Amino acid sequence: MPYRTLSRLVNYKYLIFIFFIFINNTYAEELLISKYQYDLYKGNIHFGSSEQTLFKNGSIYKFNIKSKSAGIFKLKKDNRLETTSFIKENRMIKPISYKFIKEKKNSYQLIETIFNLDNNYAYTIENNNKQEHTNIPYSLDRLSVQIDFQEKMKTGVFEYKYNIIDKGRLRKYSFVLHSDAIINTVFGETNTIVIKKLIENNKRSTLTWYAVDYDFIPVKIEQYRKEALVFTVILNEVYK
Numbered sequence: 001m002p003y004r005t006l007s008r009l010v011n012y013k014y015l016i017f018i019f020f021i022f023i024n025n026t027y028a029e030e031l032l033i034s035k036y037q038y039d040l041y042k043g044n045i046h047f048g049s050s051e052q053t054l055f056k057n058g059s060i061y062k063f064n065i066k067s068k069s070a071g072i073f074k075l076k077k078d079n080r081l082e083t084t085s086f087i088k089e090n091r092m093i094k095p096i097s098y099k100f101i102k103e104k105k106n107s108y109q110l111i112e113t114i115f116n117l118d119n120n121y122a123y124t125i126e127n128n129n130k131q132e133h134t135n136i137p138y139s140l141d142r143l144s145v146q147i148d149f150q151e152k153m154k155t156g157v158f159e160y161k162y163n164i165i166d167k168g169r170l171r172k173y174s175f176v177l178h179s180d181a182i183i184n185t186v187f188g189e190t191n192t193i194v195i196k197k198l199i200e201n202n203k204r205s206t207l208t209w210y211a212v213d214y215d216f217i218p219v220k221i222e223q224y225r226k227e228a229l230v231f232t233v234i235l236n237e238v239y240k
Contacts, residue, residue, distance in 0.1 A: 029057055030055055032240055033054040033056055034052070034054045034217075035054075035239035036239070037050070037051055038052070038233050038235055039234050040232070041233075041234065045071075046070055046071055048067055049070050050066065050068075060086070061085065061086050063084050063144065063146075065143065066079075067081075076104075078103075079102070082101075083099050084098045084141050084143040084144045092138075093147060093148045094117050095139075096114075096115055097114050098143065098144070109126075111167045112125050113167075113168065117138060120137070122165055126167075133165060136165075136170065137163045139163040139164060140165075141165055141166070149195075150210070150215070153195075154215070154216060158175075158193060159176055160175050161174050162174075172200040176196045177193070178196040180193050183219070183220065185235060186219070190211050191213055192209040192210055192212060192219060193212055193216070195208050203226050204224065204225055205224045206221060206222065206223050208221050209221070217235065217238070219234075219235045220233065220235070
């Protein structure tokens with residue numbers, strides 16, 4: 001075999017070796033921070049389940065919410081995945097990307113937002129259509145805002161307003177202290193802070209019960225449309 005051919009082959013094998021080492025190290029460094037399982041109800045009817053996971057890989061965090069139909073509702077198939085990746089810089093959460101995927105029997109929806117907050121810029125792609133968000137204020141997405149507000153509650157802040165890019169739409173979220181309550185949860189009798197989330201110019205609102213003594217994990221969620229309760233989410237298992 002000619003020297004040049006042998007040299008290229010050796011270099012090629014070396015690059016493959018380095019690539020696999022990099023991949024193995026990448027996955028080895030991924031740290032699971034938390035994992036929770038929730039049940040979704042309409043009245044007393046269990047119609048879905050949801051899993052929330054938070055990972056850290058190097059300086060990048062990844063928060064996922066994966067929901068799927070349950071019971072007889074599996075026949076309708078309504079599976080959803082929301083995921084965000086972000087970094088923490090000077091006590092600020094800075095989203096990198098957000099993705100929303102919805103799969104139904106006869107349809108598929110994908111929405112993705114890429115952030116460049118250093119330049120007050122982001123863009124959203126839906127159905128191959130690109131929408132640019134220019135000169136935006138500091139903004140989060142639908143998931144990273146949940147992590148940020150939980151961090152704020154740990155420091156005693158229970159009301160806050162955010163600019164959000166919500167599946168391509170620029171919106172304002174307000175978190176307002178609603179009440180406190182002791183409720184029965186997977187932890188037993190649990191002290192909770194109840195926070196109401198409002199979306200400007202939107203008919204939806206959400207009440208969330210956060211467990212005070214357990215890092216403000218959401219243990220119960222009720223979503224409303226105007227005054228009507230749409231569905232309830234209950235924490236049923238904590239893996240970590």
